[in-house]
Amino acid sequence: MRFSDCLGHDRPLTIIKAHLENNRFSGSYIFSGPEGIGKRMVAKIAAQELNCTGQTDKPCGLCDSCRKIEKSEHPDLHIIEHGEAQIKIEDIRGILRQASFRPYEGRVKVFIIDNAHALNSEAANSLLKVLEEPPKDVLIILITHKPQNIIKTVLSRCKLIKFCPLIRARLETVLIKNYALDKATAHFLAFYAEGRLGLALRLKDTPLLKEKNKIFDSFILSGKPLDRDLMGQNKEQLRVSLNILASWFRDIYLLKCGASGQEAIHLDRHSDLLKLIPRFSFKQLDEIMATLSESSLYLERNINSKLILHNLGAQLWKA
Ligand SMILES: [Zn+2]
Known part of the structure; x- marks a missing residue:
């Protein structure tokens, strides 16, 4: 996967690419927007870009690092996901511990906290420590479709990037061109998923x-x-x-x-x-x-x- 595969998220991708080009894509981010829209996919592609060992056109999608991140098997990629269940302090302690080490294989350790609105207050407060002073080779991405449920002190320490659904007809075209779906399937998925690329991709199989x-x-x-x-x-x-x-x-x-x-x-x-x-x-x-x-x-x-x-x-x- 590459950023060019995430058609339709032009605005968030422009911001992320600008930060990457200026070596400013570090610290803490919140990716906010409706469920199933492709936020996590973009977060993983950003992790690939930061750690890609290919020579040109990063992320190459082919090097060892890109492949491991795609499969969520890279030792410097940590994803916390418990569905809508609470994220507890033990999870955050794990992040704090890992963040204190240097990357094992890559250049940047990436922590993705999915459904970050499910952080309980103890966990959120504990996370503040690393959000305040993230080590320079650490990137933390909080993903949420309910930013209103995240405590303000956490929100204020993260750079907010908003994601919106695609126009349905546009998603239909993306599904046909990039995912080789037939017109009937692409149309149904694009409209049923209400323009949410991530959800359409989950439903396609x-x-x-x-x-x-x-x-x-x-x-x-x-x-x-x-x-x-x-x-x-x-x-x-x-x-x-x-x-x-x-x-x-x-x-x-x-x-x-x-x-x-x-x-x-x-x-x-x-x-x-x-x-x-x-x-x-x-x-x-x-x-x-x-x-x-x-x-x-x-x-x-x-x-x-x-x-x-x-x-x-x-x-x-x-x-
Ligand atoms: Zn690569």
Whole structure:
């Protein structure tokens, strides 16, 4: 991977490249922006650039150092990631200890703290020490989609770089050109991921494309009750299924309003979607969307999923 692969993040990349060229890309940074947008990918490419042993065109992506960083196996790259679970003081002690040593193989030790908003207060306060006076061969990158949850003393010691989603049509082009995806897959991923490159790349190797059409064929086209097939799903799978259902109804709504097929997430099923337009009134679509959104909320609150699906099914097939 190279910076040129991260098309669309022009503004953050311009800042990072300028800092790199002036040897100012050091100390502490916060990469902030929506989840799944490619912040961590950019952080890793920056780590490659700083430690690349290639002769030209850094990061070369081919040298030993670049390859190890790509696979997160470089001894001078440390990534802390616990999903949304708390980052505790033990994690930060590990950083403080590692930061006090010189790099093992590379020029700069890079610490990436993913979901930095999950730092608990003890950990955040402990991190301040290294943020205040980072050793010159240490780079710390905090990644977050909830900067408001990070304590001010940490925020104020880091250089903030903001990331924004790509325009969806642009992401579709990036996925076709840089990742050799076919048009239908690229369009779906770009629109479903709402322009977030990182999320689109994560989804591209999942069975989502097949699943989303299965949900459409089973429940929307054929009108089969929801609960029988979705009952066996765990909370995470059900969350995905509800999101997919919402994306279908969003498309029906948009097309009913006269939007072009290019605006639809499910462009690959445009003609099937058009057939459904007369079946639902705007009022019904509003109610279905509201029920779907309520169902997601109930799911988060651990309300019985059988009950959720039963209510949702009744709402959908009333139409
Ligand atoms: Zn390299």
